[in-house]
Amino acid sequence: MTIRSFLTANGGRLAGALAVTAMTAAPVLAQDAEAAPAAGADTAFIFNTLLFLIGGFLVMWMAAGFAMLEAGMVRSKNVSMQLLKNVALYSIAGLMYWVVGYSLMYVDVTGWIGSFGAYSWPDAGVANEGDYSVASDWFFQMVFVATAASIVSGTLAERIKLWPFLIFVVVLTGFIYPILGSWKWGAGWLDAMGFQDFAGSTIVHSVGGWAALAGALLLGSRQGKYGANGQVQPIPGSNMALATLGTFILWLGWFGFNGASQLAMGTNSDVSDISRIFANTNLAAAGGVVAALILTQIVYKRVDITFVLNGALAGLVSITAEPLTPSPLMAIIIGAIGGIIVVFTVPLLDKLKIDDVVGAIPVHLIAGIWGTLAVPLTNGGASFGVQLVGIAAYGVAAFAVSFIVFAILKATMGLRVSPEEELSGLDVAEVGVEAYPEFIASRVR
Structure with a gap:
């Protein structure tokens, strides 16, 4: 039929x-x-909480990205040290952000600082916590602070002692970053002025970059990096495959970094905005890659993969201050300028004899400043004057406090390994486990 x-x-x-x-x-x-x-209301609570959790574990995965990027950018004799530093700093960040960091950043902020004390969330079985789960918000905010610490790790690689570095991480993640973050994200004085930084080009990336710069100035360059006549001696990394993998992991994690900073997914409008943020984030990274690719060919007559990888990251940092309002073309332009910044800033640092092993200062500090300045180009609610005030305030505070902490550590414990330990490698001197034992042994023989 x-x-x-x-x-x-x-x-x-x-x-x-x-x-x-x-x-x-x-x-x-x-x-x-x-x-x-x-x-x-229940549906909005569920989706808002899910956004924080998914965004949080994507940003947590960026810890693996930083570890792989740094492992590839350093020499074979220092790989275990970088891996150890990254797993340790992520763990320290999580503990310190619970002990004191979250409260300093978000609880009873007076304009300049929050409250001291460990943060807690409701007991199991609580039916109504508001618009989202409190624990999900803490988790999402916590993974951001680890990103700032990872920036410092890469810059100071191959010559800093383990324990002074980890003590600095305690101060950075427990006090410096949370207090500075409260100025904007905790509804502090910069937020009242109208400073705009959607996901942290300045609050996360430039704060980490300023801290890295302070450490680099006090620590000095690696042996053999700069000659007496000003000649720069390239020190190639050990594994570009790892560095490329790390870059792609960071690129993936950035969708959580920027997308979940929408902070809500309970309406059609929120989900639509998150989609635009994802698209603009990807376009900016691609723009940074292509700009660095073309520019290195023009300037150096060959393509340098380290510039290209950092071009992607600089594009991502640049769009982070405002990933929602740019048009697709503007997102590409903002990211491309980030890639251009990397190509020109890396040799500038070498002229100043500032040794940045992974290029974190150009990527996170300089591109972070650019991205924050670019916000008024597409967001009518931002002004260049207020953006400059925010950039200057974060720069002065982050650099000054970091410099003081590193100076105290240098005077008391010493920051740098001995010349002999640096020559043998930090895997042997500081960790005791070599990343490539067979390779090192055969090379010595």
């Missing part, structure tokens, strides 16, 4: 059945309508 003949023979019975179904369903539909507001 065909569908048409079935409907012809049974149409009357089907119509009657549908009518009965409609009448019996009417009371249920009315009940559903009455329950809709409560269900809508």
Whole structure:
């Protein structure tokens, strides 16, 4: 029997059945309508919380990206040290942000600083916490602070002692970053002025960059990096495959970094905005890659993969201050300028004899400043004057406090390994486990 003949023979019975179904369903539909507001609130809570959790574990995965990037950019004799530093700093960041950091950043902020004390969330089984789970918000904010510490790790690689570095991480993640973050994200004085930094080009990346610069100035350059006549001696990294993998992991994690900074996913409008943020984030990274690719060919007559990888990261940092309002073309331009910044800033640092092993200062500090300045180009609610005030305030505070902490550590514990330990490698001197033991042994023989 065909569908048409079935409907012809049974149409009357089907119509009657549908009518009965409609009448019996009417009371249920009315009940559903009455329950809709409560269900809508629950749905918004679930999706907002899910956004924080998914965004949080994506940003947490960036810790692996930093570890792989740094492992590839340093020499073989220092790889274990970089891996150890990254897993340690992520763990320290998590503990310190619970002990004191979150409260300093978000609880009872007076304009300049929050409250001291460990943060806690409701006990299990609490039915109503507001618009999102409190623990999910803490988790999402916590993974950001680890990013700032990772920036410092890469710059100071291959010559800093382990324990002074980790003590600095305690101060950075527990006090420096949270207090500075409260100025904007904790509804502090910069937020009242109208300073705009959507996901942290300045608050996260330039703060980490200023701290890295302070450490680099006090620590000095690696042996053999700069000659007496000003000649720069390139020190190639050990593994470009790892560095490339790390870059792609960071690129992936950045969708959580920027996308979840929308802070809400309970409405169609929020989800639409998150989609635009994802798209603009990807376009900016691609723009940074292509700009660095072309420019290195023009300037150096060959393409340097380290510039290209950092071009991607600089594009990502640049768009982080405002990933929502730019058009697709503007997102590409903002990211491309970030890539250009890398190509020109790396040799400038070498002229100043500032040794930045992974290029974190150009990527996170300089591109972070650029991205923050670019916000008024697409966001009518921002002004260049206020953006400059914010950049200057974060720069002075982050650099000054970091410099003081590093100076104290240098005077008391010493920051730098001995020349002999630096020559043998920090895997042997500081860690005791070599990343490539067979390779090192065969090379020595």
